[in-house]
Structures are given as C-alpha cells and as structure tokens.
C-alpha cells in the first residue's frame with residue numbers, strides 16, 4: 001500500500017513568527033480533520049528545531065529542504081544529516097530543481113546525500129524533473145531516468161522501502177503552468193517502471209511518487225486521482241493555510 005502524502009515546501013519564505021503561526025494553525029486543522037494523506041512541511045533550517053518541538057506529538061512531519069552531501073567538516077554554510085537528526089529532523093528534500101539550478105547539484109552528489117540520510121536512519125524526498133527545453137526536445141524521459149537511476153544506484157534495497165520521489169517538471173514550478181494530469185501520470189508511471197527495473201517491483205510499488213509544480217486547490221484533485229500520483233510537493237500554495245488544507249483534503 002503506497003503512502004498518500006502532501007508536503008509543503010516553504011522554500012525561503014516566512015519569518016519565524018509567520019512560520020510558527022502557520023505550523024500551529026495547520027496542526028489544529030490536521031487534528032480536527034484527520035486527513036487521509038500524511039502531511040509534511042519543510043521550513044528553512046533555522047526553524048526546524050522549534051517546529052520539531054511545537055509539532056512533536058502531532059501528525060505532521062517536519063522535513064529539511066536540503067542536507068549536505070558531506071558527513072562533517074569544513075563546509076561553511078552547509079548542514080549535515082547528523083546535525084539535522086540531533087534536533088529531531090528525520091527527513092530531507094534532496095535534489096530540488098532550485099538546488100540543481102542555483103547550486104549546480106548533480107545526480108551523483110544528490111545520491112551521496114541520500115546515502116548519508118539512510119546511514120542515520122533518516123529518509124529523503126528525492127526531487128527529479130526535466131526542463132522545458134528537455135521536454136521540447138523530446139528528452140524528458142531520458143533526463144528523468146538518468147536523475148532517478150544515478151541518485152538511487154548506490155542505495156541499499158532495504159533502505160528504499162517507502163521511498164518518496166517528487167516529480168517536478170521545472171517548467172511548472174512557480175510558473176502557474178501545471179503538467180496536465182495525463183502528462184504527470186505518464187511520467188509517474190515511467191518513474192515507477194524505472195525504479196522497478198533498477199530495484200525490483202516491490203520497491204517500485206511501495207514508492208510514493210508526488211507531483212510538484214503549481215499545484216493549487218483547483219487542480220489538486222484531478223492530479224491526485226491519477227493512478228501513479230500519490231500526492232503533491234507544494235510550494236507557493238503551501239504558504240496559505242486554506243489553500244494547503246484544500247490540497248491535503250483532495251488527496252484521498
């Protein structure tokens with residue numbers, strides 16, 4: 001049975017006070033509404049410790065937006081998996097397209113991050129997705145296949161149970177352009193097939209594949225109804241309680 005998940009990536013948004021208020025209001029809503037989908041939020045590293053405490057006994061998982069590929073040492077500005085774990089964070093997004101674009105992160109390096117997380121019993125949300133020029137050139141399946149296989153090639157199969165992958169076409173992120181449900185389903189099925197070919201059918205079938213890229217209250221249901229779409233990784237719309245909770249409710 002694949003986990004249904006809706007994750008909010010807050011990116012570099014919200015002051016500490018705003019983040020705390022949003023997290024507490026979301027927690028109240030989750031308690032009252034008991035959604036089918038698991039709820040994850042990913043605030044900036046700075047707020048993780050406090051939000052981990054505030055949401056300790058809640059049904060919301062607090063994840064990091066990024067983690068270093070290195071264990072520890074002279075890596076100014078980086079945050080290691082061990083440091084995240086030491087403040088109670090057990091999950092991290094890795095390979096987000098904004099990290100790939102602005103920090104030149106590549107698949108092997110992203111794979112190292114995943115390995116560090118697993119070594120500490122933590123878990124990744126692996127983001128993949130093609131650029132518009134890749135899709136226009138008909139290379140979108142090749143690009144995504146490479147991203148998935150290289151990031152996962154060194155991982156142990158026992159670690160990959162309950163893997164979370166997010167398919168986020170770069171051209172749909174923050175642009176208001178969403179992949180159509182058919183386009184997203186086609187790529188999600190392809191990602192599942194790719195994971196199956198590399199790690200076996202049982203891991204492929206237990207992987208939750210989330211769609212990300214301009215998910216909003218109006219399009220969430222049609223996306224989540226697709227067979228291989230297990231939920232969403234939501235950026236902009238996760239910053240507004242009403243929009244985010246409507247999206248969570250759409251994932252049954």
Ligand SMILES: O=C[C@H](O)COP(=O)(O)O
Nearest residue numbers: 009173174213214235236
């Ligand atoms: O991680 C989230 C994605 O980048 C999607 O962002 P968006 O919903 O603002 O398009």
